[in-house]
Structures are given as C-alpha cells and as structure tokens.
Amino acid sequence: xxxxxxxxxWGTTSFRAYLLDRAGAVLDRIEAPRGILxxxxxxxxxxxxxxxxxWLANHGRLPAILxxxxxxxxxxxxxxxxxxxxxxxELASALMPVPGAAEIxxxxxxxxxxxxxxxxxxxxxxxxxxxxxxxxxxxxxTFVLPGxxxxxxxxxxxxxxxxxxxxxxEVFAAxxxxxxxxxxxxxxxxxxxxxxxxxxxxxRLATAGDLLNRLFSVRxxxxxxxxxxxxxxxxxxxxxxxxxxxAAHRPGGETVVLVGSEALCARYRAALDCVGVxxxxxxxxCVVLGxxxxxxxxxxxx
Amino acid sequence: xxxxxxxxxWGTTSFRAYLLDRAGAVLDRIEAPRGILxxxxxxxxxxxxxxxxxWLANHGRLPAILxxxxxxxxxxxxxxxxxxxxxxxELASALMPVPGAAEIxxxxxxxxxxxxxxxxxxxxxxxxxxxxxxxxxxxxxTFVLPGxxxxxxxxxxxxxxxxxxxxxxEVFAAxxxxxxxxxxxxxxxxxxxxxxxxxxxxxRLATAGDLLNRLFSVRxxxxxxxxxxxxxxxxxxxxxxxxxxxAAHRPGGETVVLVGSEALCARYRAALDCVGVxxxxxxxxCVVLGxxxxxxxxxxxx
Numbered sequence: 001x002x003x004x005x006x007x008x009x010w011g012t013t014s015f016r017a018y019l020l021d022r023a024g025a026v027l028d029r030i031e032a033p034r035g036i037l038x039x040x041x042x043x044x045x046x047x048x049x050x051x052x053x054x055w056l057a058n059h060g061r062l063p064a065i066l067x068x069x070x071x072x073x074x075x076x077x078x079x080x081x082x083x084x085x086x087x088x089x090e091l092a093s094a095l096m097p098v099p100g101a102a103e104i105x106x107x108x109x110x111x112x113x114x115x116x117x118x119x120x121x122x123x124x125x126x127x128x129x130x131x132x133x134x135x136x137x138x139x140x141x142t143f144v145l146p147g148x149x150x151x152x153x154x155x156x157x158x159x160x161x162x163x164x165x166x167x168x169x170e171v172f173a174a175x176x177x178x179x180x181x182x183x184x185x186x187x188x189x190x191x192x193x194x195x196x197x198x199x200x201x202x203x204r205l206a207t208a209g210d211l212l213n214r215l216f217s218v219r220x221x222x223x224x225x226x227x228x229x230x231x232x233x234x235x236x237x238x239x240x241x242x243x244x245x246x247a248a249h250r251p252g253g254e255t256v257v258l259v260g261s262e263a264l265c266a267r268y269r270a271a272l273d274c275v276g277v278x279x280x281x282x283x284x285x286c287v288v289l290g291x292x293x294x295x296x297x298x299x300x301x302x
Numbered sequence: 303x304x305x306x307x308x309x310x311x312w313g314t315t316s317f318r319a320y321l322l323d324r325a326g327a328v329l330d331r332i333e334a335p336r337g338i339l340x341x342x343x344x345x346x347x348x349x350x351x352x353x354x355x356x357w358l359a360n361h362g363r364l365p366a367i368l369x370x371x372x373x374x375x376x377x378x379x380x381x382x383x384x385x386x387x388x389x390x391x392e393l394a395s396a397l398m399p400v401p402g403a404a405e406i407x408x409x410x411x412x413x414x415x416x417x418x419x420x421x422x423x424x425x426x427x428x429x430x431x432x433x434x435x436x437x438x439x440x441x442x443x444t445f446v447l448p449g450x451x452x453x454x455x456x457x458x459x460x461x462x463x464x465x466x467x468x469x470x471x472e473v474f475a476a477x478x479x480x481x482x483x484x485x486x487x488x489x490x491x492x493x494x495x496x497x498x499x500x501x502x503x504x505x506r507l508a509t510a511g512d513l514l515n516r517l518f519s520v521r522x523x524x525x526x527x528x529x530x531x532x533x534x535x536x537x538x539x540x541x542x543x544x545x546x547x548x549a550a551h552r553p554g555g556e557t558v559v560l561v562g563s564e565a566l567c568a569r570y571r572a573a574l575d576c577v578g579v580x581x582x583x584x585x586x587x588c589v590v591l592g593x594x595x596x597x598x599x600x601x602x603x604x
C-alpha cells in the first residue's frame with residue numbers, strides 16, 4: 001500500500017518520524033538528534049523539511065500528525081491542552097495545524113486537576129497510550145510510561161480518565177550526577193541484587209520524608225561496604241521505582257500495561273513482579289498507531 | 303583569662319577556628335575558605351599552621367580540638383566512628399591525635415544502625431549537640447541540625463542516643479539546579495506564602511512515592527500560574543522540609559532544639575510552628591562549648 005501518513009514523536013531531546021500506510025504498517029522511519037531543544041530560533045519548519053527531505057521528495061505533501069513537546073510553548077506552535085477524560089475523538093477534534101502548513105497537525109497534550117486542585121500535564125504520552133490500546137486491542141487498564149517523568153494513566157472505555165506524573169527518572173539522574181550519592185557508585189552492568197535491595201527498602205518507607213532519610217543509605221551502605229560500589233546505582237533506582245509503584249499502583253484486577261523503551265520496561269516489569277503485579281508490555285513504536293487512529297478520526301486518512 | 307584551647311569546626315567546605323579561654327569565652331576567631339575539599343595533597347598540617355599563624359606565634363602550642371569532616375577518610379587522619387549512645391566521656395576517650403602533633407586531636411563522628419540494620423553517620427554534629435546542651439543547660443531533647451544533610455538526634459542523660467539523616471538540603475539544591483523544576487523559578491527574596499503552600503502540600507503526602515509525584519507540582523503550578531515564579535523555590539523548600547518534619551518528629555513533650563545558621567533555623571522554626579511544635583534555637587557558635595567540654599573531660603584544659 002502507498003504511504004498515507006507521517007507520524008512524528010517529537011520530544012525535548014528526540015525526533016522519531018514514521019512513514020505509514022493506511023493500515024498502520026511502518027514503511028520507513030527516520031530518527032534524528034533534533035529534539036525541540038536542538039532546534040534554534042524556532043526553525044521547526046526547516047527542521048521538519050530537512051529531516052524528512054527524502055519522503056517529501058518522493059511522496060509530496062502527506063498529512064502529518066506530530067505528538068510530544070513539539071506542541072508546547074517552546075515548540076513549533078502551542079497546542080493547548082485537552083482536558084481529561086479524553087480519547088481519540090477529543091484529541092482529533094483539537095488537532096492544531098502549524099502555521100502555513102495545514103497538512104501538519106499537532107496532537108494536544110492533556111491536563112487535569114486532582115482532588116486537591118493540583119494540575120498535572122502530559123504531552124506525547126496520550127498518543128502512545130492510544131496507540132497501545134490499538135496494538136493490544138483493549139479499551140482500558142492502567143498504563144505506565146516509565147521515563148524522566150513517569151506517567152501512570154487510567155484508561156476507561158478508550159479514554160484517558162486521569163493520570164499522575166512521577167519525577168523518578170529525573171530525580172535519579174540528578175541525585176546520581178549532582179549529589180554525594182554518586183561519589184561511591186561504580187559504573188557496572190545492571191545489578192539485579194542492588195535493585196532488589198532498593199525495592200525492599202522502598203517497601204519499608206512509611207512517609208514521604210522517610211525517602212529523604214533513606215536516600216542517605218545509598219551512601220552509608222556503600223561507606224560500610226554493606227553494598228558493593230557497583231550495586232549502589234541500582235539500589236538507588238530500586239528505592240525510587242519501588243516508592244513510585246507503592247504510591248501509584250491501586251490494587252485491582254485490571255491490566256497493567258508498560259509502554260516505553262525495552263530496557264526501562266524490563267526494569268519496571270521486574271519491580272512490579274516483586275510486588276506481585278502482573279504486567280503486559282506494549283509493542284515498541286506503538287505510538288504510530290496512535291498517530292494513525294487520530295488521523296483516521298480526524299478524516300485525514302482516506 | 304589567657305587562651306586555653308583552640309576549637310575548630312572543619313567541614314567539607316568550611317573552616318571555623320575559635321580561640322577559647324578555659325571558661326569558654328571566644329577570645330578570637332578565624333574563618334577561612336579552607337574546607338577539606340580545598341586542601342590539596344593532604345596538606346592539612348600546613349593548612350592548619352597557615353590559617354592559625356597569628357595564634358601560634360602569640361600563644362605557642364595550645365591544645366586543639368577539631369570536629370567535622372576533618373576526621374573522615376578524606377580528612378587529616380581518620381577518627382573511627384564512636385557508636386551511639388555516646389556523650390562527652392565516649393567522645394573524649396576516643397579523640398584521635400593527628401600524626402606528629404599530639405596536642406591536636408580530632409573528635410570521632412558517630413555511627414549507628416537502625417532497627418532495619420541500616421547504618422547512619424554524623425561528623426561534627428555530635429560536637430554541636432554537646433555544645434548546645436551546655437549552652438542551654440539541659441541534658442536531653444530532640445536536636446535538629448538543618449543543612450545539606452539534616453540530622454535529627456535524640457539526646458538522653460547527656461548522651462546522643464540515636465539520630466537520623468535527611469538529605470533535604472542537598473536534594474533541594476540538586477532539584478533546583480539540575481532538573482526541570484528550576485526552569486520556572488525566579489530569584490527573589492524568600493517567600494513566606496510559597497513556603498507555607500509547600501508545607502501544606504507536604505502534609506497531604508501519604509507515601510514516599512507521593513513525593514516523587516508532588517515534586518512535579520513545582521512545575522505544573524508554575525506552568526498554570528497558580529504560583530508565581532518567585533514563590534516556586536520556597537514552595538519546593540516547604541515541600542521537602544515539611545516532608546522531613548512529618549517523618550522525623552515524634553510527638554511528645556520534649557524540647558526541640560534547633561542548631562545551625564540563623565537563616566536555616568528560622569526556616570525550620572517556621573515549619574515546626576506550622577505543625578504546632580515549639581522549638582528553641584541554640585546560640586550561634588555553641589559548637590565551641592562542645593570543643594571545650596570534650597577537652598575538659600579529656601584532661602586537656604587545666
């Protein structure tokens with residue numbers, strides 16, 4: 001089948017473009033180190049044309065659906081957040097065309113307020129979740145998207161009902177690189193046993209502040225040789241991911257679906273296993289099925 | 303009275319020396335940017351002589367008591383940790399002379415294991431606490447030493463019975479400087495209302511992982527203008543200090559004594575007030591009374 005759509009996951013530090021036919025098969029893909037932070041002076045139109053030059057030359061102006069931070073205030077053009085609950089219909093009807101190119105449309109992110117009135121936001125994950133629903137032929141469950149800012153979303157009847165962000169990945173990176181905790185860490189292949197120690201320690205945390213206390217054990221356990229240097233980074237990772245899961249997971253029979261890079265999903269799968277929670281992992285690149293479904297509902301793919 | 307003792311609080315980044323008479327009056331003081339990280343190739347003897355040259359020239363070889371990270375593996379000479387519970391007697395009997403200068407002695411830090419077997423350590427704070435006991439003429443209570451690594455210690459019968467470290471200050475600095483949370487923050491004078499919002503939010507945290515979630519509100523509240531940019535840093539500060547206090551404070555009638563810089567103590571005093579905990583602040587430089595008392599018990603001051 002001929003190409004019918006360009007889907008792009010365009011984030012802060014990454015640019016992943018997919019050439020799709022109308023059944024969602026990936027005909028070609030282009031990745032570039034052209035995250036929005038790497039595009040200067042708002043030259044997104046030029047970055048788009050340059051990165052996709054081969055496709056544009058061969059196939060002309062195809063409809064394009066972009067998701068991720070490209071729709072933020074720092075992106076190409078701001079696509080105002082849609083409000084939860086939201087599914088294909090809500091996102092398709094709120095697509096934001098970029099200036100001067102009506103065939104290029106940006107998926108809005110989602111925002112919500114929790115019971116205490118605190119706002120939370122996502123950009124890009126909504127499209128991954130809708131793609132995962134399609135890939136797995138389901139219309140509900142708990143979706144976990146691990147990463148710099150992990151998202152835990154609840155999906156009901158094909159619509160994202162609500163979500164929470166956990167800064168686990170970014171906190172881990174900042175603590176490792178910019179506090180005393182990184183001093184004793186040795187680079188080494190992932191240590192299953194350090195990770196499990198961290199998960200165990202996380203289960204014994206009673207309050208939020210106990211985490212600020214227990215973090216110091218990354219140092220003290222290293223200082224006394226209770227944990228070898230090459231296990232300390234994984235211990236910290238287990239401590240943070242374990243705390244995230246305890247806070248985020250609501251016991252219940254529903255499917256937990258992991259969406260993300262295989263390495264991170266494997267780490268979360270192991271952590272969920274540890275607390276007896278079974279999980280499914282969505283196929284890599286399922287985001288393209290989100291791009292396709294949104295385009296279909298918006299009437300952009302014949 | 304003539305000088306009887308040199309007391310030095312020699313930490314990772316600071317060097318504060320006090321010339322004391324035998325009643326504990328401070329006759330002179332010398333501060334220098336000569337924390338142990340600034341002393342190269344282990345040249346601590348030279349750093350000591352250079353910083354204190356005027357005193358050594360005028361008063362000859364006085365006994366000196368040093369506390370802080372100067373006794374760590376990265377310091378002048380390692381003073382092995384004493385074990386809790388420990389008071390003046392235990393510390394005085396474990397003083398570690400530096401190589402080649404028997405009149406210069408380092409106070410050991412303290413270590414302990416909690417109920418779960420996790421180690422914790424302090425270096426320097428034990429001397430501040432013993433000084434505060436003397437300054438306030440008390441022999442027990444809860445002692446809070448806010449800072450990069452906040453310490454909460456329980457003192458009974460003049461001895462430090464146990465303590466916990468909270469990485470509040472270092473986590474705050476790493477999150478502000480090295481994560482997305484700092485991006486929206488404007489430099490401004492301390493904002494009481496941002497701080498109180500953070501304290502309120504901390505009270506609503508149920509588990510450790512909820513902190514990883516709530517941290518993101520520093521960004522989302524800024525993004526939607528719920529909190530002005532100049533209040534965001536104090537909101538983060540309130541969130542972390544509030545979580546620390548909830549985890550660390552055990553309700554009871556005992557005195558809470560704050561020991562540290564006036565600015566930090568004021569911040570913790572306000573946070574403790576918010577949860578109905580009265581506190582006393584120890585006098586600045588009370589650490590010298592710890593140096594003096596330890597020297598007395600060790601028989602170094604006539």
